[in-house]
Amino acid sequence: MKTRMLLAVVVLLSGLSFVTRSQAAGPRYELRWGTITVGGAWQVVGSAMLEDVKRMNPDITGSIAPSTTTGNVVGVHQGKFNIAFSLSDTTADASEGEGYFKPFGKVQDIRNLMSIYPQTTHIIVPADSGINKIEDLKGKKICPGAKGLSCDLETQRLFALYGFSYKDFRVSFLSFEDAAQQFTDGHLDALMFVTVPYPFAPVINVSSKRAVKLLSIPDDKAAQLCKFSGIEPYTMPANTYANINYPVKGIAVRSHIIVRSDFPDDVAYAVVKSIIANFKRYLTVYKSMELIKENDAVRDVGIPFHPGALNYYREKGWVK
Secondary structure (H helix, E strand, O other): OHHHHHHHHHHHHHHHHHHHHHHHHOOOEEEEEEOOOOOOHHHHHHHHHHHHHHHHOOOEEEEEEOOOHHHHHHHHHHOOOOEEEEEHHHHHHHHHOOHHHHHHOOOOOEEEEEEEEEEEEEEEEEOOOOOOOHHHHOOOEEEOOOOOOHHHHHHHHHHHHOOOOHHHOEEOOOOHHHHHHHHHOOOOOEEEEEEEOOOOHHHHHHHOOOOEEEEOOOHHHHHHHOOOOOEEEEEEOOOOOOOOOOOEEEEEEEEEEEEEOOOOHHHHHHHHHHHHHOHHHHHHHOHHHHHOOHHHHHOOOOOOEOHHHHHHHHHHOOOO
16 A cells, blocks of 8 residues: 555656656757847848747747857857858858957858858949049048948958058948948948848938949959959849949858857758748848849858758758
C-alpha cells in the first residue's frame, strides 16, 4: 500500500515538474534582428519579414533593432544579434579583415542566409548648385549617411580615387532621414548615398521639395571600385525619380541577410522558408524588392551559405 502511494506521489510530482519546465521553457528561439538607422529600407523590410516568420512559426519570437551595416556584422559575430542585414562589400571586408574590421581580424564565422536586392549610387546635389562632377564636391558640406554604413565606406573609396579624403570636405554623419531634411533645408551641399536601394524614400522626399540632380560615377572610377570584393557596376534607369530623365551610372552592392555559423539549422530553414512563402507581399511593402525574383535568394555574395538555408534551397531545386 505504501509502495503504491509512493509511486503515485512520484508520478504526480513528475507531471507537475514536466508542466513547470515546459511552461518555463517558453518559445524555442528568439530572433534579435539587426537592421539599419531610422529611414533605412531594412527597418521596413525587416519588420515585414519578421512578422511573417513569427506568424508561420509560433515558437519563434523576436524584434528588430536599429544598427549600421558594419554594426550588424560585428553584432552577429559577437552575439549581440543572431540575424541581421548586411551588404556584400561590408561582408567581404569583414571576411578579409579589412577596413573597419582590422581590429577584429578576419571575421569568418558569418554565413549568408538569403540574398536580396541591389543597392546603387545616389549622389544628390541641388540642380542649380554648379556641382556637375565628383571633383566639384571638394570643400562642400556632405553627408554619407551614418558612420559605418556601406555609403560611408564607398564614399571614402571613391574620394581616394581622386586623391581626396574626408579632410577635404565638411562631413556630417546623420541618419538618412535627418540627412534628407538637412539637405532640403539647405544645410548640406550633397548627399553621398553611394549604395542605397532604389527608389529610395529619402531621395523621393528630397526631390519632391527641391530641384535636384544625380551625379554619375565615371566608368573608369566605377571599374576601379569594382576591384573590391562585393561590388558590381550598375546603371540606375532613367525616370526612377521625378525629373531625373537620364540613367545614373555607378556601382551596386547586394543586400543580404546574415547569421553566424552556429545559428540553428532548423531555425535557418524556417526563416528562409517563411520569407520565400511571403515573397510577393514584400513587393508591396518595399518597391526595391521588385528588382529581384524569389530564386535570387541564392545569389553568391562571396561568403558561404548557412547549411540550414541550403537545405531549403535544395528542396526548391535552386541549388544542387
